[in-house]
Amino acid sequence: MNWYGVQAIYRFEMARWFRTIGQSLFSPVLSTSLYFIVFGAAIGSRMVAIDGISYGAFIVPGLIMLSILTESVSNASFGIYMPKWAGTIYELLSAPVSPIESVLGYVGAASTKSIIIGLVILATARLFVPFEIEHPLWMLTFLVLTCVSFCLFGFILGVLADGFEKLQIVPMLIITPLTFLGGTFYSINMLPELWQKIALFNPVVYLISGFRWAFYGVADVNVGVSIAATLGFLGLCLGAVYWIFATGYRLKN
Amino acid sequence: MLPILSIRDVSKTYASGLQALKPTNLDIAKGEIFALLGPNGAGKTTLISIICGIVNPSSGAITADGHDIIRDYKAARRKIGLVPQELHTDAFERVINTVQFSRGLFGFPPNEAHLEKVLRDLSLWEKRNDTIMTLSGGMKRRVMIAKALSHEPKILFLDEPTAGVDVELRQDMWAMVRKLRDNGVTIILTTHYIEEAEEMADRVGVINKGELILVEDKTALMRKLGKKQLTLELPAPLAAIPEGLGGYALELASGGAKLVYSFDANAEQSGISGLLRRLDELGVEFKDLHTEQSSLEDIFVELVRARA
Ligand SMILES: Nc1ncnc2c1ncn2[C@@H]1O[C@H](COP(=O)(O)OP(=O)(O)OP(=O)(O)O)[C@@H](O)[C@H]1O
Ligand SMILES: [Mg+2]
Numbered sequence: 001m002n003w004y005g006v007q008a009i010y011r012f013e014m015a016r017w018f019r020t021i022g023q024s025l026f027s028p029v030l031s032t033s034l035y036f037i038v039f040g041a042a043i044g045s046r047m048v049a050i051d052g053i054s055y056g057a058f059i060v061p062g063l064i065m066l067s068i069l070t071e072s073v074s075n076a077s078f079g080i081y082m083p084k085w086a087g088t089i090y091e092l093l094s095a096p097v098s099p100i101e102s103v104l105g106y107v108g109a110a111s112t113k114s115i116i117i118g119l120v121i122l123a124t125a126r127l128f129v130p131f132e133i134e135h136p137l138w139m140l141t142f143l144v145l146t147c148v149s150f151c152l153f154g155f156i157l158g159v160l161a162d163g164f165e166k167l168q169i170v171p172m173l174i175i176t177p178l179t180f181l182g183g184t185f186y187s188i189n190m191l192p193e194l195w196q197k198i199a200l201f202n203p204v205v206y207l208i209s210g211f212r213w214a215f216y217g218v219a220d221v222n223v224g225v226s227i228a229a230t231l232g233f234l235g236l237c238l239g240a241v242y243w244i245f246a247t248g249y250r251l252k253n
Numbered sequence: 254m255l256p257i258l259s260i261r262d263v264s265k266t267y268a269s270g271l272q273a274l275k276p277t278n279l280d281i282a283k284g285e286i287f288a289l290l291g292p293n294g295a296g297k298t299t300l301i302s303i304i305c306g307i308v309n310p311s312s313g314a315i316t317a318d319g320h321d322i323i324r325d326y327k328a329a330r331r332k333i334g335l336v337p338q339e340l341h342t343d344a345f346e347r348v349i350n351t352v353q354f355s356r357g358l359f360g361f362p363p364n365e366a367h368l369e370k371v372l373r374d375l376s377l378w379e380k381r382n383d384t385i386m387t388l389s390g391g392m393k394r395r396v397m398i399a400k401a402l403s404h405e406p407k408i409l410f411l412d413e414p415t416a417g418v419d420v421e422l423r424q425d426m427w428a429m430v431r432k433l434r435d436n437g438v439t440i441i442l443t444t445h446y447i448e449e450a451e452e453m454a455d456r457v458g459v460i461n462k463g464e465l466i467l468v469e470d471k472t473a474l475m476r477k478l479g480k481k482q483l484t485l486e487l488p489a490p491l492a493a494i495p496e497g498l499g500g501y502a503l504e505l506a507s508g509g510a511k512l513v514y515s516f517d518a519n520a521e522q523s524g525i526s527g528l529l530r531r532l533d534e535l536g537v538e539f540k541d542l543h544t545e546q547s548s549l550e551d552i553f554v555e556l557v558r559a560r561a
Contacts, residue, residue: 002327008357012346019345087341091400094305094335095358096327253267253308 005097009105010112013079017113024113025120028067032121035063036128039185050187051218056129061212062184063125068118068143069150069179069204070171076110076154077167084158089251099245107151114147131215139214145230146207150175152237159250178204183212188220203233255319256280257408257439258304263313265299265463273299274463276313281408281441286434288454288471289443296463297443298338301410305335318407331359334406336397338413338443344386348377348396351385352403359404371402374429391422398429409433411442415449427453481518481546483525484511485532485539495535501528512539518546 017024040056047055080102083089092102125131133139161167182204188196199205200221210226213219219226244250258281265274274296281287289297302308304315306326315322320329343351352368372378375395380388385396394414401409411430415423430440430453444450450457450471457474459467467474490509501524502515516523525544532539 002360004357004360004362008354011357012343012354015350016345086343087339088343090305090307090335090337090341091355091358093307094330094333096330096360097358098327 002097002101005095006101006105006108009092009097009102010109013106013109014112016079017075017109025117028071028117028121029124032063032067032124033128035059036125040128050190051216053131053216053218054129057131057216058187058212059185060122060125060129060131061215062179062182062208064118064121064143065146065182065204065208065211066176066179066184067121068114068147069175069207071117072110072114072147072150073154073157073171073175074167075113076107076151077158077161077170078154079106079110080155080158081161081164081167084251085164093252099241103152103155103241107148107155110151110154111144111147114151115143118143118147133215134217135214139211142207142211142214142226142230145234146211149230149234149237152234152241156237156240156244159244175204178202179208183208183220203229206230207233254283257283257318258441259316260300260304261314263300263303263310263315265296265303265308266311272463274303275465277465279458279465279468281439283439284434284437285455286430286440286442286453288450288457289441289460290445290447290450290457291443291460292445294462295460297460298412299463300460301335301412301441301443305333305410306330307335327360331361331404332407334401334404334409336394336401336409336411336414338416340390340393340397342385342393342396344384346385347382348372348385348388348399349381351396352399355400356403361404367405368399368403371399374432375399376425391418394418394422398426402433406438408439408441411440413443413445415444415446481516481523481544483514483516483528483542483544485514486511486541488538488540491537495537497535498528498531501531512537 036056036059039059043055049055050058083092097105157167157170181199182202183199188199188205188209191199206221206226206229209220210223210230213223213226258279260277260279262276262278263274264272264276266272277300289300291297299308303310304317304322306322317329318332320326320332322329346354349368349372352372353363356363356368369378372381375398377392377395377399380392385393388396398411398414414426414430418426430442434440442449442453454471457467457469457471458465484506487510491505491512492509494503494505494512504513504515505511506513514525514528516525
């Protein structure tokens with residue numbers, strides 16, 4: 001294993017992030033704060049508690065998910081797409097770095113960033129609403145697994161993308177809608193029966209439900225199913241990464 | 254001695270269907286400076302990119318210092334440094350960080366003393382904390398060289414190191430290349446300039462349309478290529494070459510308005526003074542004259558024609 005290589009990529013990516021740390025953290029924190037002001041304080045005060053949880057607290061796990069999913073995908077895709085676009089990828093391609101080592105470096109760094117963002121949002125949320133976390137370890141497990149999975153997904157996107165638009169389209173047109181519809185702001189049990197069934201096709205439902213269970217012990221779907229779904233998605237992304245590299249590394253001619 | 258780089262039947266056809274490199278065989282000896290000459294689009298960068306792992310070969314096998322570049326790519330690549338043709342740098346990084354990054358990427362533990370030496374040799378030490386973006390083009394090229402040298406490669410590829418570089422930096426670069434060679438580094442460089450190959454290389458390869466048409470010792474090649482021409486512009490066109498000039502390789506050009514004399518630049522005697530004296534004796538006047546060395550372009554044409 002070329003650990004120095006992994007470390008070099010990881011450091012490089014973290015340094016890139018820290019150069020704009022203010023911006024990197026400010027925008028997710030700002031948007032989360034806005035959601036809390038609008039949905040938590042303004043509208044939430046008129047909403048009844050869901051499953052015995054105040055509405056403000058109810059939306060916390062979903063809002064964290066909303067941010068880390070989009071941040072993971074855009075961060076990880078950007079990390080590998082940038083050198084491709086700028087031409088600096090020549091160095092990675094000519095270095096004694098295996099695909100696994102590149103993935104460890106890039107996805108490791110992107111996941112670290114997402115986890116930090118998730119925790120910062122959690123702390124921000126705590127300023128707006130009081131809540132306790134029932135299963136902190138599970139909460140962290142879900143957070144880490146989700147970040148890693150979606151960073152892998154972003155990495156794949158960055159390898160395959162042939163233009164900046166494509167990098168923006170996926171988070172904007174796929175991740176955000178799925179998260180909004182995946183129970184960030186409501187329990188899917190509140191939906192009409194048909195829509196509940198349809199919602200179960202949305203993978204994000206399982207992520208949010210499991211994450212919310214870790215917070216409050218209540219869930220839309222069985223926790224076991226959530227864990228299985230999260231691991232399933234992780235496995236799917238790992239498989240896709242493997243397939244990309246096994247069938248000839250899209251980064252080369 | 255075993256070649257440090259051995260290229261066997263390597264070819265490349267890009268996805269577009271273009272065959273950029275025909276099956277190529279080449280051995281590079283340890284410690285030599287090899288210059289790859291060829292016009293635009295000849296396939297120089299393609300060949301280098303294949304060796305360095307940036308482009309997948311369509312066929313063939315390569316070993317670097319005994320390591321197969323595909324099966325044993327990690328060992329092979331640790332030995333190789335590449336300065337690509339295009340300036341690709343991480344604009345927002347600082348010089349020192351980008352060099353540390355390169356060393357790490359190639360799997361080497363930090364070695365500040367070595368990096369300091371590399372940066373000093375390239376006159377970059379003073380600029381080590383500058384953002385790359387703020388450097389001039391020539392400085393950026395030095396940064397790319399520093400990156401390639403950060404992991405102490407045994408084989409160094411310089412893809413057109415002196416394109417768009419001023420005279421001073423060019424001299425510096427040549428001096429640096431010689432110094433590296435003295436330290437046992439094997440260097441493969443590409444260039445369009447025959448003078449550069451002449452100045453630097455031990456051996457020269459000529460590549461044209463994806464075909465390595467000639468590999469030769471520089472001295473032997475220079476002898477072969479050292480054809481020169483003297484062109485005399487005549488005040489009035491001549492119908493035929495005047496009699497009494499039989500001993501000289503003369504031709505009429507531009508409808509008789511020019512008299513062209515070909516001679517061997519490497520010969521002891523060019524024969525120019527004799528020719529001019531003879532013209533004077535025969536009363537052949539001329540209003541201007543100039544000599545020119547056969548250009549790289551002419552050489553290619555000749556080489557290709559010779560092989561056809
Ligand atoms: N990625 C690519 N896809 C398709 N064709 C390519 C690609 N890269 C290079 N080519 C083509 O392959 C041929 C050889 O290109 P190459 O860059 O190897 O030439 P070169 O000798 O380095 O030229 P130059 O002196 O201009 O740098 C050219 O016709 C070029 O257009
Ligand atoms: Mg080239």
